[in-house]
Amino acid sequence: MTSGGGIQIPSRLPLLLTHEGVLLPGSTVRFSVDSPRNMHLVSQRLLKGTSLKSTIIGVIPNTRDPERDSDELPTLHKIGTAGIAVQVVGSNWPKPHYTLLITGLCRFSVSSLLKERPFVLAEVRFSVKLTCCNSWTERFKKALPMLTRQIEGLKLLQKTRKMSPDHENRVTMFPGRQFSLEEEDEDDDGDDTAAIERKVHGANMPEAALRICLKELKRLKKMPQSMPEYALTRNYLDLMVELPWSKSTKDCLDIRAARTLLDNDHYAMDKLKRRVLEYLAVRQLKTSLKGPILCFVGPPGVGKTSVGRSIARTLGREFHRIALGGVCDQSDIRGHRRTYVGSMPGRIINGLKTVGVNNPVFLLDEVDKLGKSLQGDPAAALLEVLDPEQNHSFTDHYLNVAFDLSQVLFIATANTTATIPPALLDRMEVLQVPGYTQEEKVEIAHRHLIPNQLEQHGLTPQQLQIPQESTQDIISRYTREAGVRSLERKIGAICRAVAVKVAEGHKVTKRDASTPEDSAQQDKVSPPEMPIVIDHSALKDILGPPLFEMEVSRTTTESGVSSVQLTEQHLQIISSVQTCTLVYLCGLVGLWFYIIIIPPDKDFFFLVC
Numbered sequence: 001m002t003s004g005g006g007i008q009i010p011s012r013l014p015l016l017l018t019h020e021g022v023l024l025p026g027s028t029v030r031f032s033v034d035s036p037r038n039m040h041l042v043s044q045r046l047l048k049g050t051s052l053k054s055t056i057i058g059v060i061p062n063t064r065d066p067e068r069d070s071d072e073l074p075t076l077h078k079i080g081t082a083g084i085a086v087q088v089v090g091s092n093w094p095k096p097h098y099t100l101l102i103t104g105l106c107r108f109s110v111s112s113l114l115k116e117r118p119f120v121l122a123e124v125r126f127s128v129k130l131t132c133c134n135s136w137t138e139r140f141k142k143a144l145p146m147l148t149r150q151i152e153g154l155k156l157l158q159k160t161r162k163m164s165p166d167h168e169n170r171v172t173m174f175p176g177r178q179f180s181l182e183e184e185d186e187d188d189d190g191d192d193t194a195a196i197e198r199k200v201h202g203a204n205m206p207e208a209a210l211r212i213c214l215k216e217l218k219r220l221k222k223m224p225q226s227m228p229e230y231a232l233t234r235n236y237l238d239l240m241v242e243l244p245w246s247k248s249t250k251d252c253l254d255i256r257a258a259r260t261l262l263d264n265d266h267y268a269m270d271k272l273k274r275r276v277l278e279y280l281a282v283r284q285l286k287t288s289l290k291g292p293i294l295c296f297v298g299p300p301g302v303g304k305t306s307v308g309r310s311i312a313r314t315l316g317r318e319f320h321r322i323a324l325g326g327v328c329d330q331s332d333i334r335g336h337r338r339t340y341v342g343s344m345p346g347r348i349i350n351g352l353k354t355v356g357v358n359n360p361v362f363l364l365d366e367v368d369k370l371g372k373s374l375q376g377d378p379a380a381a382l383l384e385v386l387d388p389e390q391n392h393s394f395t396d397h398y399l400n401v402a403f404d405l406s407q408v409l410f411i412a413t414a415n416t417t418a419t420i421p422p423a424l425l426d427r428m429e430v431l432q433v434p435g436y437t438q439e440e441k442v443e444i445a446h447r448h449l450i451p452n453q454l455e456q457h458g459l460t461p462q463q464l465q466i467p468q469e470s471t472q473d474i475i476s477r478y479t480r481e482a483g484v485r486s487l488e489r490k491i492g493a494i495c496r497a498v499a500v501k502v503a504e505g506h507k508v509t510k511r512d513a514s515t516p517e518d519s520a521q522q523d524k525v526s527p528p529e530m531p532i533v534i535d536h537s538a539l540k541d542i543l544g545p546p547l548f549e550m551e552v553s554r555t556t557t558e559s560g561v562s563s564v565q566l567t568e569q570h571l572q573i574i575s576s577v578q579t580c581t582l583v584y585l586c587g588l589v590g591l592w593f594y595i596i597i598i599p600p601d602k603d604f605f606f607l608v609c
């Protein structure tokens, strides 16, 4: 036992392993405690003990305590400082941790470790070279050669880092202890705020944003790391430095190449493709084109989203899709103010952070399905985003500083314009994307969907063939849609069934096999016959009985009114209604047309939808 400033210090000390700096005799330092061993030390020793002796602990600097209790203890520094815990503050948020205020008493050297769990207990000696010198001059004389040696070591370390910048990140300097170069970078000057400060200056942000960042940085430097606000400010600064304030991709626009790409990616859609090409051509001539925002409106599965993706590819820009269906809180668009717990930036800023450039193509999917709630109207928040006159200074509530969105190319999609708020609709140029006719669907299936599905299922055209008649059958008997999404799913189902056969090495049953017994026998023994051709009966086998009958007369009502298949150009009545003379197209609600049919000999009419 020794005496430090009149206090009796025991020779067996519980050790606090800290990486936050060195406690010097006479100084008072705050240490945060969150690793298991240190937590045990506080709860079992400092908080339970009642004597003055129980508040005396040893502080070992530059030692990171392992994350888990069961992990092996790293090699400890031999020299530490005994100190008295003058204050213990605990908190459970964001995770359980304590903060200790410790006043250093005197240095010691560790003779032996007595136990490692639940906290480290060591036998210590109080006769260290430096501490044994009583006068300051003596101490400095002894300390200087040590410091010189330390500096030499650090220089050597820096040299190694320069020689192999990307080789190894970890260098073993002292036995039992590893230093991570990256970590060291972060902890430059013993302060990880130095790294973030460097990033703030390198982020190339506008004057106003830089000013705010520097202000926040100043606050951060004054805050102890254990303070909850530290993490919030740190997250904010991390986001600010990650945003692409002045990072953009170079447009590589060639109208001919764009036309070829659009034609290769999508069959039909001539009107839409023409308008998109016009739009791109104007952009080529006038790069600073402001607006218009294109809005593709059409039934589900007609390729609105995939045209958006193709536009991004033709321009050589990053693509990001923002799904707006069901969004009913304006903070989703604009973010939350930082005063809220769990505040986040909105989807626009998040999208920019994800793509990492300030001129991506943003696809605002399903703008017609935006909701409204007590938390505000997200459509109103979108007005600022989509208005070319305003969006150069879009202010997200979380950022609280303007971000220039004028370089972003916005494209919106919707199933109907009826539910889009008029003010929002007014800012967009609506392009109708019609549903496909049966012939167009057959072409789309053979040019795009079948090759895509074959590739996705690891099959080749030499293994699976779907003739045109079978495709027509799938379209008319198994799907009833304006787009081609269900058709794609059905083709996927066929590919899966065939993939099983190919993988099993079984032969697809030929429908014209003589008897079921024969064919079953054949199945077991022969390898599959390539290519496997999907005929009518194979279709029935894989997809089940047809869901819709071809003969429309079966779906007609008693009064002889038929079901109708509608495309944008015309209304195609599948089976004619012989008794009717007048057919009025009354209106369109969603995907359904209302038709009034007036039979000649009756004075009432039928309403069909």
Ligand SMILES: Nc1ncnc2c1ncn2[C@@H]1O[C@H](COP(=O)(O)OP(=O)(O)OP(=O)(O)O)[C@@H](O)[C@H]1O
Residues within 6 Å of the ligand: 265, 266, 267, 268, 269, 298, 299, 300, 301, 302, 303, 304, 305, 306, 307, 413, 414, 415, 444, 448, 449, 483, 484, 485, 488
């Ligand atoms: N004309 C076309 N040529 C080639 N493929 C097409 C065509 N139209 C649609 N597709 C394909 O159909 C699938 C569905 O398209 P997409 O997801 O773009 O539909 P959508 O109109 O955005 O639907 P929703 O309104 O439900 O979002 C995609 O795989 C797409 O490639």
